Amino acid sequence: MRGFIRAVLSVRLVPMPLSQARVIPAVKRGGESVKPAVNRGTVARLWHWQAPRSRTIIEVDPNIAGLRHARPRPSRQPRRRPAADLAGGICRADKWAGVGLAHDQGTPAAAYLGVSPGRLHPRGRLCGLFWEDRAEEQARGSLRNALSHIRAALGEAAVIGNREAVGLPAGGVASDLARLEALAQTGGADPREVPALTGTFLDGIEAEGVLLGDWLDFERSRCRSLSQTLLERMATELAARGDMPTAIDLAKRLVALDPFREASQRQLIRLLADSGDSAMALAQFHNCRDLLRHELGIAPSAQTRALAEELVGEPPSAPETQGDVQLSVAVLPFSDADGDADGRFLAEGIADDITTELTRHRDILVIARQSSFQFHGSHPGEAAQSLGARHILTGTVRRRGELVSLSVRLLDAATGRNLWAERHERPYAQLFAMQDAVVAQILAGVDAEMRQSERERAARRPPSDLDAWELFHRGMWHAYRFQPDEAERARKIFTRAASLAPDFALPLAGLAYIGLVGITWRMVPDPQAVLAQAIAHGRAAVEVDPTSPFAQVVLGRLLTYAGQLPAAFDHLRLARDLNPSYASTYYGLATAHLWAGEPEAALANAQQAQRFSPRDPLAAMFLTVQSFAHVMLGQPDIAEELARRAIDMLPREIWSRLALTFALVEQGRTDAARQVIATAARELPGVSLEGIRPISAGVTPEFRDRVLAALTAAGLN
Numbered sequence: 109m110r111g112f113i114r115a116v117l118s119v120r121l122v123p124m125p126l127s128q129a130r131v132i133p134a135v136k137r138g139g140e141s142v143k144p145a146v147n148r149g150t151v152a153r154l155w156h157w158q159a160p161r162s163r164t165i166i167e168v169d170p171n172i173a174g175l176r177h178a179r180p181r182p183s184r185q186p187r188r189r190p191a192a193d194l195a196g197g198i199c200r201a202d203k204w205a206g207v208g209l210a211h212d213q214g215t216p217a218a219a220y221l222g223v224s225p226g227r228l229h230p231r232g233r234l235c236g237l238f239w240e241d242r243a244e245e246q247a248r249g250s251l252r253n254a255l256s257h258i259r260a261a262l263g264e265a266a267v268i269g270n271r272e273a274v275g276l277p278a279g280g281v282a283s284d285l286a287r288l289e290a291l292a293q294t295g296g297a298d299p300r301e302v303p304a305l306t307g308t309f310l311d312g313i314e315a316e317g318v319l320l321g322d323w324l325d326f327e328r329s330r331c332r333s334l335s336q337t338l339l340e341r342m343a344t345e346l347a348a349r350g351d352m353p354t355a356i357d358l359a360k361r362l363v364a365l366d367p368f369r370e371a372s373q374r375q376l377i378r379l380l381a382d383s384g385d386s387a388m389a390l391a392q393f394h395n396c397r398d399l400l401r402h403e404l405g406i407a408p409s410a411q412t413r414a415l416a417e418e419l420v421g422e423p424p425s426a427p428e429t430q431g432d433v434q435l436s437v438a439v440l441p442f443s444d445a446d447g448d449a450d451g452r453f454l455a456e457g458i459a460d461d462i463t464t465e466l467t468r469h470r471d472i473l474v475i476a477r478q479s480s481f482q483f484h485g486s487h488p489g490e491a492a493q494s495l496g497a498r499h500i501l502t503g504t505v506r507r508r509g510e511l512v513s514l515s516v517r518l519l520d521a522a523t524g525r526n527l528w529a530e531r532h533e534r535p536y537a538q539l540f541a542m543q544d545a546v547v548a549q550i551l552a553g554v555d556a557e558m559r560q561s562e563r564e565r566a567a568r569r570p571p572s573d574l575d576a577w578e579l580f581h582r583g584m585w586h587a588y589r590f591q592p593d594e595a596e597r598a599r600k601i602f603t604r605a606a607s608l609a610p611d612f613a614l615p616l617a618g619l620a621y622i623g624l625v626g627i628t629w630r631m632v633p634d635p636q637a638v639l640a641q642a643i644a645h646g647r648a649a650v651e652v653d654p655t656s657p658f659a660q661v662v663l664g665r666l667l668t669y670a671g672q673l674p675a676a677f678d679h680l681r682l683a684r685d686l687n688p689s690y691a692s693t694y695y696g697l698a699t700a701h702l703w704a705g706e707p708e709a710a711l712a713n714a715q716q717a718q719r720f721s722p723r724d725p726l727a728a729m730f731l732t733v734q735s736f737a738h739v740m741l742g743q744p745d746i747a748e749e750l751a752r753r754a755i756d757m758l759p760r761e762i763w764s765r766l767a768l769t770f771a772l773v774e775q776g777r778t779d780a781a782r783q784v785i786a787t788a789a790r791e792l793p794g795v796s797l798e799g800i801r802p803i804s805a806g807v808t809p810e811f812r813d814r815v816l817a818a819l820t821a822a823g824l825n
Contacts, residue, residue, distance in 0.1 A: 217254045223285050226278025228269050240317045292337040299354050302342050306335035326515050329529040332365055345756040352383040367399055370412050381419055390419050411585050439463045442503035455505040512536045552689040552720035579605035580614045588725040592631045598622055613653035620646035620662045635802035642666050657687040661696045668700045671806025676700050691721035698733045705808035707740035728758035735767040739774050747771035762792050773818035781822035796825055
């Protein structure tokens, strides 16, 4: 025993997150086998002992006889908060002491409270949610036991409430999930913490009841969506900084979250190729192709195949096809978790509002309420098959005291994959006043994810099966690559679609959009001629279908470039009226307000676009407009940060470089601005004042002259 104690005293003592705790085996004492008195209540006092030169962990309880007076060596390492692993870990905000529970129903109970600090949950509802198979008194005892674990680890003040309801204090705890939510929006994470933040929510925990299962499914889906956003953002940022090994590691983690998500596979393939390992990139494509064929019986999308062809030096081919199909979605009746009349009324009302607003999208086929509402409580796959919908939207409404929580999920009917999940919380008294805003946010997410899914679907199908609608989406993913050869492929596809369906506005709007892309990304030798032709295509599109938000937005943006601001605002505001949740509308309005010298309005609209579509193909441009606006408002330091984020997201886009230059000059850092211009000149040949004049001609003179003076001072010729 003395030798064992000496061995223990030679190692380092650090607190152990309880999600990693294990029961300690029996210890020999006086010839007898003595099992330490360790139960879930004493797990909070466990420590783990880590040898300095070994990864072996020896777990002991300080109260075991013979070890009670052992003292750890003072650590020479700076105190660092432990990495969370999305296993229900919650932390004290002041000390970041890792907390968890043994893997029974106590873990999801702690996590349930931890992801919504400041909210009181009725004890009866918690018992029914986590211990529905137990008698009432036994369930309440289990709840008290779980709460005692939290108090033991975090202190008595860690649990708030009364005899009827309990919760965790707002501001007193922080969760890894909250950290993930924040970083998914802003980026800028420490790469070392990203893997820990992007694990499976409550990994290893299986639900023992229907309600708990629904909650776990939703949180896991939401967590996966947030993780994908963060991993995509961080991999892109790290690759732009030249840290390819870390970027590739994060991209591999992104693929592991959902191997069937081709956007993730493409990012990994691209990063492997950019790192110089073409063989591994091609092998990754083969893995992706085999997985899709064996598991789903489909081939990779044309976009993924095009990337593989690029690796072996073959240009991707554009499709030529015909037909007429629309995007389709069925909004199933939202469920009421409380089971009362008010809750059912609220759930049906929100689902009905979403159905009504979706019908305003002329290019989306929305299954009528009378049909979809017959599938109350049905499995989404069964409903999709019966209704013939490609996507299913489901939701749940819960009333928690004075708060109402709305959880929404979008599913791909063909694969059953969760494409998107989101939760909204509002004070019940304000819900109806804020219902329009909530519905608008939901619609923005649904619209963006359905269109991304449709582009993937269209790109995957063989050319002979494509119709005019899918040709339009095929053209858009070519266009969103923002490269000259891809823009030309998109133009050919839009031309083909327009010939197949002359009364279909979207291909005409697509032709106008290609002109806009060519001018913005400096792809065309004669911007003025291209602008005139693009405006003609845009006018033709809105004449065919004046209710198309996409056509109205494209025409509005083109007229902004032409300096016809009153007409531009007319089209953009009409687009906003047609679809209040369309992110591109707010980006167009932001640009028009910037051209008009109205930075406050430009900033507000660009931020709204970012809120509606944080993963938009134009997300970097949303940040760039915000950057210019902040400089005009006398906040060049904020502008600099936004411009750098935009550059990380879309390195080959020039306007974010110009915004950064503008911000640096306004701060008096002309030498740094010169370095930005010099780098841009090397990486983006052809950058010049003359090249940006056609676009900036319509800008209000005061703003335009201020920007041009800053660029000249930085050495732009």
